[in-house]
Amino acid sequence: MKKIILLxxxxxxxxxxxxxxxxxxxxxxxxxxVLAVNMTGAEMATVEMKQTLQLTTEQEAAVSxxxxxxYKQILDAENAYAANPTLLQRKFRNIHLQSDxxxxxxxxxxxxxxxxxxxxxxxxxxxxxxxDH
Numbered sequence: 001m002k003k004i005i006l007l008x009x010x011x012x013x014x015x016x017x018x019x020x021x022x023x024x025x026x027x028x029x030x031x032x033x034v035l036a037v038n039m040t041g042a043e044m045a046t047v048e049m050k051q052t053l054q055l056t057t058e059q060e061a062a063v064s065x066x067x068x069x070x071y072k073q074i075l076d077a078e079n080a081y082a083a084n085p086t087l088l089q090r091k092f093r094n095i096h097l098q099s100d101x102x103x104x105x106x107x108x109x110x111x112x113x114x115x116x117x118x119x120x121x122x123x124x125x126x127x128x129x130x131x132d133h
Contacts, residue, residue: 042067052118053111062106070099096121 039047046064049055055063073095081088100121104112 040071042071045071049115053107053115055107055111059106059111063103066099066102066106070095 042064045067046060049063049067050060053059074092077088077091077095081091096119100112100116103115107115
């Protein structure tokens with residue numbers, strides 16, 4: 001009986017693994033487009049946000065400016081706090097929080113929620129710069 005159960009688990013695992021390898025990634029064409037072109041981080045973020053969030057022309061222009069500023073701040077923080085990972089992480093968190101607050105004025109609620117979900121920061125609206133809830 002134990003051998004049958006073990007064999008069943010092996011078969012299920014093999015079938016699941018084979019199916020996962022055949023699955024297509026939703027943004028595969030976008031990844032190929034981004035990798036094929038020489039872009040800065042801010043430009044890549046803007047292209048991805050434009051497609052994923054279906055930005056209007058006005059939103060795209062505002063998002064592009066915000067991304068340029070965010071990536072400049074990230075680079076500055078990396079240079080200033082390279083020797084102190086704790087301070088660097090705190091600075092990154094503050095940069096992302098400021099960026100998310102600015103995006104709140106540009107994106108619709110639906111777009112902002114999708115963006116935060118994709119970025120893994122769904123709860124950002126409820127966190128202060130000090131990390132308090």
